Amino acid sequence: MEKLLKKPLIYLFLVGCLGAQQVFAQTKQGGKPISPDLFGIFFEDISYAADGGLYAELIQNRSFEYTPADRYGWNSFTAWEYVTKGFGYGAISVESQLPIHANNPHYARLTIEEPGQEGIGLQNNGFDGIPIKKGEQYNFSLFTRLLSATPIPLSVQLRSRKGDVYGEVSLNADAKEWKKGSGVITAGVTDDSAVLVITAKERGSLDIDMVSLFPVKTFHGRANGLRADLAQTIADLKPRFMRFPGGCLVHGDGLGNMYRWKNTIGPIEERKEQRNIWSYHQSMGLGYFEYFQFCEDIGAKPLPVVAAAVSCQNSGGTWRIGGTGQKGLPMDEMQDYINEILDLIEYANGPATSTWGAKRAAAGHPEPFHLEYLAIGNEDKQTPVFRERFKLIENAVKQKHPEITLIGTVGPFPAGEDFEAGWKFANENALQVVDEHYYEKPEWFLEHKHRYDSYNRSKSKVYLGEYASRGNTWFNALAEAVYMTGLERNGDVVRLSSYAPLLARTGHTSWNPNLIYFTGTTITRTPNYYIQHLFSNNAGDRYYAGIVSLDNEVNTGASCVKDSKTGDIIIKLVNAGENKVKAKASIASLVAPHANAAVTVLTENTTGKNAPAVAIATSQLEAGKVINYEVAPRSVVLIRVPAKK
Known part of the structure; x- marks a missing residue:
């Protein structure tokens, strides 16, 4: 209290921002405690x-449960195609009499009347195609139930949309009750829009459900x-x-x-x-x-x-x-x-x-x-x-x-x-x-x-x-x-x-803006x-009022927190305006004199279409009792000062 009374202007400033009760608590404890769970x-x-x-599943509608109630025009075979190349013929239908489980009521029934040269079966197109990488492995699985007298061999292939084979695994449908089969397919090429094809090359009939393809590297x-x-x-x-x-x-x-x-x-x-x-x-x-x-x-x-x-x-x-x-x-x-x-x-x-x-x-x-x-x-x-x-x-x-x-x-x-x-x-x-x-x-x-x-x-x-x-512009991020x-x-x-x-x-947005946009192979980090x-x-668990001042309060913000785990003092300076702003941080009571602070500056990246949205520059400065820093227009500055030794 005596120290505060010797500095009435600072005292009045703190009371105005925080209220007297908070000021006294902050002075006594050294900063006020704030939530350690603030940013999630x-x-x-x-x-x-x-x-x-x-979710890393690469097969869309893997259990044939899509319906028009999900989206107009959808059905149990959405994302699937019936494959009958090589003069084969048969029939495909969706059934529900004896499912794997009551919660999963639909499945596909494949009848092969004539397999032809290449067999007949099903093709899944994934979500805008199935992205694969050369040399990577993919875990394949499905459930089958044999309806005919003799086992039916199945070929499972990753293919191009033109039919080029990228990788294959062979399985047998050989059980009269639902049975899970699995294998690993190694991709021979990189393709961002491959397809998965399941074909049967012998006469017979079987049920298929829960067709799944996962990258091994989840x-x-x-x-x-x-x-x-x-x-x-x-x-x-x-x-x-x-x-x-x-x-x-x-x-x-x-x-x-x-x-x-x-x-x-x-x-x-x-x-x-x-x-x-x-x-x-x-x-x-x-x-x-x-x-x-x-x-x-x-x-x-x-x-x-x-x-x-x-x-x-x-x-x-x-x-x-x-x-x-x-x-x-x-x-x-x-x-x-x-x-x-x-x-x-x-x-x-x-x-x-x-x-x-x-x-x-x-x-x-x-x-x-x-x-x-x-x-x-x-x-x-x-x-x-x-x-x-x-x-x-x-x-x-x-x-x-x-x-x-x-x-x-x-x-x-x-x-x-x-x-x-x-x-x-x-x-x-x-x-x-x-x-x-x-x-x-x-x-x-x-x-x-x-x-x-x-x-x-x-x-x-x-x-x-x-x-x-x-919005996802740099100005949105600054605000x-x-x-x-x-x-x-x-x-x-x-x-x-x-x-x-x-x-x-991307291409399937129900709401904008979003923090991260992606396709099957790309990720875009927004500003x-x-x-x-x-x-x-760079979060903290104690906040210090009155440490940082700015010479312009319009479209700007500043904070000073401490990370109690490291002891570091973390200063954030934000200037969303079009003019430079001078910042002053009086940190003598918080850190050792002449500490070597790390500085990170974020600005809009205007170097090109494929460049990251934000330019990040790092440097160091010697933090004395007072840090004076000029914050550039439309920028964010992080100053991290190491703990007192």
Whole structure:
């Protein structure tokens, strides 16, 4: 207190920005504690983010479950072709009498009346083609059931669209009950649009289902795993948490389309597929086990989102005609639904001897996944139907699992009726954390960089679960960077944040902008990605006010945090304007004098079409008691000063 009184101007500045209580706490402890989980990621199966994206399966519609309900014009043979070259003939049909499992009701029946010179069979075209690399190996598998008297040899080939053979494996259909066959195909060439062809060269009849092709080199070598390069691009962000599996995907397009986590675990042939609210299909190959495992592999805390027992208020509206809007599960079904959520927590955290912990162990993970967060609902309309069901779920979870941090929701916008009603409900019920969402123009983010300065620290914390500035230009990224310095400044009330959406397959986007765009062979990191990468890779757990000053507060932002694990002081300077800005950082009390600081500068890359979106320059400077730095227009500067020795 005496030191503060000797510097009244600094004291008044700090009180104005933080409030007296925060200033005293910061002075006493050396900075104020902020959330160590501030920067994370949000994964939703939108724009082919899962099937055809992060999930490494290369076969589309592998179990013949596509229907016109998924998308107009689709059917059980979408992405498949009937192959009858070489004067062969027979018949192909889709059947459902005796499936592998009730959750997987459809399969293909192939009858070979005359195999001809090349046999007859099926060709799968993948997702915009099947990308293969010369010398790489691919795990192939399928289920067959023999209907005729004698075994039927099968040839499985990777081919060009013109018919050139790139690699092959041979199998036999020889069992009267469903039987899995597998083999490894080595690609002889590189081709970004190959096809897979299964042919039978003897007369007979058989059933085929669950045709699968995976690169052997998945992320971390996981079976039923993830696309290695795309998963690594996400891992490079070093997210503190991952929210999954949605989004609007969670509460779905009507009650019958709600995402039910139990349908996504166990053997893939027993998982229950369904249409996607974004008008395509979910194989559920990327299910809850795989989500938890990916979180563990990248060091991110899992943050699953479950529906609050209501459907999306937009059900049938934005996506379909004649929808119902928000509807709640019947009250006589609520206890079963609550038990489903409690079972999820047991699946994640229970011992291997528990009912659901045993299922996790059977999948290959006897140790718990250490679930800390659980979100209930997703930008739901604040209605009595929603609130009644939310409270039933929240009370049950809190009673049985008080160790879990529950996250509520306050609608899809940064203001308005649902936002106000959601916060009122949160305050009345003392919710731990609430989820805010907003997509706005970049100018909005610049104008609202102080949004959280005035939030009440004694009430619900904030998870900024979805935000983006409606574009992927460098200016969009700069506006988000300015805003993110405000998230760090308010990291005592903003506990979590994640840009959205994360992934989009080029040519199949349901929403724009996105953080990462991809095709079967390419990955495009947007300018926004580089900003998220910089902040997440240089996060802290203590914030220092009054350390950094700028001579222009318009379209600029600055923050100073400490990473307690390394002891480093991390300064971020953002200038989204068109003129130079002078920054001054008084760090004498935080670091050793004359420390050798690392400097990273991000600017727009204008060198060419195929160049990365952002230019990154690194250098060093000697950090004395004061750092004076001139921030160039439209740039982001990171100064990382090593710990005191």
